[in-house]
Amino acid sequence: MNDMRLTERAVDNNGTKIRAKGVQVYYGDTHAIKNVDVDIADKTVTAFIGPSGCGKSTFLRCINRMNDTISVARVEGDILIDGEDIYDKRVDPVQLRAKVGMVFQKPNPFPKSIYDNVAYGPRIHGLAKDKADLDGIVESALRRAALWDEVKDRLTAPGTGLSGGQQQRLCIARAVATSPEVLLMDEPCSALDPIATDQVENLIHELRANYSVVIVTHSMSQASRVSQKTAYFHLGEMVEYGDTGDIFTNPKDERTENYITGRIG
Numbered sequence: 001m002n003d004m005r006l007t008e009r010a011v012d013n014n015g016t017k018i019r020a021k022g023v024q025v026y027y028g029d030t031h032a033i034k035n036v037d038v039d040i041a042d043k044t045v046t047a048f049i050g051p052s053g054c055g056k057s058t059f060l061r062c063i064n065r066m067n068d069t070i071s072v073a074r075v076e077g078d079i080l081i082d083g084e085d086i087y088d089k090r091v092d093p094v095q096l097r098a099k100v101g102m103v104f105q106k107p108n109p110f111p112k113s114i115y116d117n118v119a120y121g122p123r124i125h126g127l128a129k130d131k132a133d134l135d136g137i138v139e140s141a142l143r144r145a146a147l148w149d150e151v152k153d154r155l156t157a158p159g160t161g162l163s164g165g166q167q168q169r170l171c172i173a174r175a176v177a178t179s180p181e182v183l184l185m186d187e188p189c190s191a192l193d194p195i196a197t198d199q200v201e202n203l204i205h206e207l208r209a210n211y212s213v214v215i216v217t218h219s220m221s222q223a224s225r226v227s228q229k230t231a232y233f234h235l236g237e238m239v240e241y242g243d244t245g246d247i248f249t250n251p252k253d254e255r256t257e258n259y260i261t262g263r264i265g
């Protein structure tokens with residue numbers, strides 16, 4: 001953001017990284033998110049689950065203002081990160097998205113080299129002092145994405161030439177290269193085979209040490225493997241939110257229970 005308050009502010013709010021208050025999202029006349037209140041913890045993986053069309057991706061996109069790019073979308077209510085309103089008019093959405101990175105369903109590397117994919121964000125945000133500094137940022141991001149050993153000898157090769165699982169880890173490296181504080185993942189494994197899914201899930205587990213990770217998933221087994229907190233969405237409402245173990249073994253809301261037992265999907 002313009003004044004970079006997100007990076008400079010001391011965090012002292014009992015581990016809450018993201019706070020949503022009364023969030024509503026409309027696409028024209030469609031009321032896609034209905035009055036969502038939630039506190040999302042720092043250094044935690046939070047899974048959003050629920051039937052198709054219930055608003056998981058819409059709510060996820062509120063957290064880095066990706067809905068700004070959809071002309072018919074209108075967001076109401078407050079979303080605070082470290083206590084700061086990300087919809088404040090002084091906040092630059094481009095800067096915000098460096099702090100709140102996103103990984104999409106389908107791996108979407110740029111038509112550039114592996115190196116340039118990862119260097120893209122640090123370059124546009126002026127994060128490197130010189131070439132050696134940029135090299136270090138690229139290597140560190142590729143290591144954090146568990147991809148370095150596989151690509152270190154072909155950094156100038158096109159990112160699009162990697163396997164699907166490698167491309168998704170490249171996109172994760174691209175997202176972490178700007179040192180985000182929050183990582184949003186919208187069904188990051190849905191285009192991957194079981195081995196690549198396992199690698200990305202292990203990575204999510206490691207990323208939690210440094211980031212608040214929010215993941216949309218259709219796979220309840222994935223949610224239970226990777227997350228500590230789970231939110232269940234139903235027809236635009238967040239009907240239940242709590243510890244993942246509790247949501248899956250002892251849901252309080254009948255709608256959550258019906259979903260996790262397979263009665264609705």
Ligand SMILES: Nc1ncnc2c1ncn2[C@@H]1O[C@H](COP(=O)(O)OP(=O)(O)OP(=O)(O)O)[C@@H](O)[C@H]1O
Nearest residue numbers: 027030032051052053054055056057058059070072
């Ligand atoms: N760009 C858009 N324009 C208009 N309506 C949209 C748009 N994106 C989503 N919607 C509508 O908003 C509602 C929520 O959609 P969203 O994609 O957030 O749900 P979801 O739970 O992520 O679904 P899925 O699991 O199928 O990806 C749906 O009714 C959908 O049709």
